[in-house]
Amino acid sequence: MTRALILLRRRLVGSVFVLLIVVIGTFLLLEAAPGDAVDAYIVSTGGDAGMIELLRHRWGLDQSELTRLANYLWALLHLDLGQSVTFSRPIRDVILERLPNTLLLMVSATALSFGLGSALGIYAGARPGSARDRFLSIGSLALYAVPGFWLGLVLIVIFAVDLRWLPIGGIETLASDKTGLDRAADIAIHLILPVAALGFIYLALYLRMMRAGMAEAWRQDFVLAARARGLSRRRVVLAHVARNALLPLITMLGLQSAQMLGGSVVIESVFSVPGLGRLAQEAVAARDTPLLLGIILTSAVLVVVINLLVDIAYAFLDPRVGAGEAGA
Amino acid sequence: MNPLRRFLRTPEAVAGAILLAALIGMALIAPLLFPGDPQAIAGPALLPPFQDWSLPLGTDRLGRDVQAELFHGARTSLAVGLAAAAAALAIGSVVGTLAGFAGGLVDEVLMRVTDAFQTVPSFLLALAFVSVVGPSLGIVVAAIALGTWTGPARIARAEVLSIRERDYVASARAIGMHPLEIAFREVLPNALPPVLAMSSVIVAAAILTEAALSFLGLGDPNRVTWGGMIAEGRAVLRTAPFLSIVPGIALVLTVLGVYLAGEGIVETTAVRRGLS
Numbered sequence: 212m213t214r215a216l217i218l219l220r221r222r223l224v225g226s227v228f229v230l231l232i233v234v235i236g237t238f239l240l241l242e243a244a245p246g247d248a249v250d251a252y253i254v255s256t257g258g259d260a261g262m263i264e265l266l267r268h269r270w271g272l273d274q275s276e277l278t279r280l281a282n283y284l285w286a287l288l289h290l291d292l293g294q295s296v297t298f299s300r301p302i303r304d305v306i307l308e309r310l311p312n313t314l315l316l317m318v319s320a321t322a323l324s325f326g327l328g329s330a331l332g333i334y335a336g337a338r339p340g341s342a343r344d345r346f347l348s349i350g351s352l353a354l355y356a357v358p359g360f361w362l363g364l365v366l367i368v369i370f371a372v373d374l375r376w377l378p379i380g381g382i383e384t385l386a387s388d389k390t391g392l393d394r395a396a397d398i399a400i401h402l403i404l405p406v407a408a409l410g411f412i413y414l415a416l417y418l419r420m421m422r423a424g425m426a427e428a429w430r431q432d433f434v435l436a437a438r439a440r441g442l443s444r445r446r447v448v449l450a451h452v453a454r455n456a457l458l459p460l461i462t463m464l465g466l467q468s469a470q471m472l473g474g475s476v477v478i479e480s481v482f483s484v485p486g487l488g489r490l491a492q493e494a495v496a497a498r499d500t501p502l503l504l505g506i507i508l509t510s511a512v513l514v515v516v517i518n519l520l521v522d523i524a525y526a527f528l529d530p531r532v533g534a535g536e537a538g539a
Numbered sequence: 540m541n542p543l544r545r546f547l548r549t550p551e552a553v554a555g556a557i558l559l560a561a562l563i564g565m566a567l568i569a570p571l572l573f574p575g576d577p578q579a580i581a582g583p584a585l586l587p588p589f590q591d592w593s594l595p596l597g598t599d600r601l602g603r604d605v606q607a608e609l610f611h612g613a614r615t616s617l618a619v620g621l622a623a624a625a626a627a628l629a630i631g632s633v634v635g636t637l638a639g640f641a642g643g644l645v646d647e648v649l650m651r652v653t654d655a656f657q658t659v660p661s662f663l664l665a666l667a668f669v670s671v672v673g674p675s676l677g678i679v680v681a682a683i684a685l686g687t688w689t690g691p692a693r694i695a696r697a698e699v700l701s702i703r704e705r706d707y708v709a710s711a712r713a714i715g716m717h718p719l720e721i722a723f724r725e726v727l728p729n730a731l732p733p734v735l736a737m738s739s740v741i742v743a744a745a746i747l748t749e750a751a752l753s754f755l756g757l758g759d760p761n762r763v764t765w766g767g768m769i770a771e772g773r774a775v776l777r778t779a780p781f782l783s784i785v786p787g788i789a790l791v792l793t794v795l796g797v798y799l800a801g802e803g804i805v806e807t808t809a810v811r812r813g814l815s
Contacts, residue, residue: 225651225654228651229651229654229655229658230655230658232651232652232654232655233655233658233659236655237659237667240667240668240671241667241671243671243672244670244671244672349551352795352798352799353791353795355794355798356743356790356791356792356794356795356798357791357794358747358750358751358754358766358787358790358791358794359751360750360751360754360769361750361769361783361787361790361791364769364773364776364783364784364787365784365787367776368776368780368783368784372776372777372780466657469657469658469659469660469661470660470661470662472660472663473660473661473662473663474662476660476662476663476666476755477662477751477754477755480755491663491666492666492755495666495667495670495757498670503667503670506663507659507663507664507667510659510660510663511655511658511659514658514659514660515658
């Protein structure tokens, strides 16, 4: 337990620095945008030069870049992300409202890709070089080549347009007064297609990693020893080969989280899921720079937290990870 | 056995090479086969494929020739994929070499910046970058490179760390070579092979990212892109799904070709170098 705590503390300090770089870098990038929130606001509402002047002053946009960065960081310390022009609400509230949908999508898609991917990887890796191994390897490569958003559209054509089995988009049936389990089931049905589109792409990654790890493990002495002890093939595969190949997959889980979050931007757009990704697109369309900044920051924090959790899980699963080498 | 023969004996690699050759052929002959603007109206709107042999793949919502668009789209995909990957590999190797060779504070700072770039979802970063600077081919390339240089940087750094202790680096130091000259003329070229082995994955990822950006309407508006074609077809997904499906198949085959050929090259050369 103390080992995990030391690891956690070390990682937390590093993460704060990284997040600081993210904030400053993103702030400066978005500052470079031609036009600011006032321009965007005036385009949609109309107003004269005096109005522009007044708004710039009220929103603090007439101050220097450095002052505004300092103000932003100070506000961040109080978990204040500023005010969204498009939504006329605090950005934090808008993001927190959308975040659960994205998390639900991400967690489900990760469970699908990790679970099915590693299971198929074990199936392929149990007999390296066999017909099923070759088939799964090539099949997974083909799957990896498929753009997620296109897979989403194809799934819509098949299951929502032609077969009419599943809804075409959204997170739940609008204006239905479902509650409790009914509502959960409704959301689950709406999530089937987006989760499949997002999860199947990354499935290939876990399958291939698992397979490669198992091919490696087959050559190890402890596997030879296990076979020499006369353990059943099933036992050798599951308890020795697959178990050792599983650890790198868990690290991948953390590394993939940023990718998954990026992928969900497009998938949310295809399926009209009101999540963080769709919000990012709305922010881009409305030139709502502070909102975009808030979304990028939230995503970065999410990625950092997921990686911390993965590190902790890893420290528990692999006794070889000592506190000494944990900071590497 | 020479690497070429080994490559030709791997069916997957040959399949990949054929797919890639077909794509490059499409990109090269596009302006000859379909001169003029591929976005010009060529016939009646929403003509289904295989109806009229002058327009074999039919037309889209505005009556544009799908086949001409498909060929011209190959140019964009290939150009963006190659340019973005080249930029990412170049930035990554330079940053990785500097970090690994300099060590100390330089290493610490560069690696934290790398961490920061890996913490922000690269697609979100590309989205923000393109929306800030405005969509054009060069900006899309830069946006994709911005999110993909970190992998090559880490690999280059790890490689440089092991190379910098070797004898020839010590002798370069002894003859008084400038450290930057050692880093970029002695160390970097030797650190490149494992970095270059990543190229196919990076080209493939770049092509997919470009397609996704175009799909969201953030591609170069003056060029035909497969992602843009898929987005166009989305409006008539119920009545004319082929408009979205055809360019998607082109994308899948392209990326698959890049993976298969890339894997084939890496495997044949790794064997030659006795690594496998």
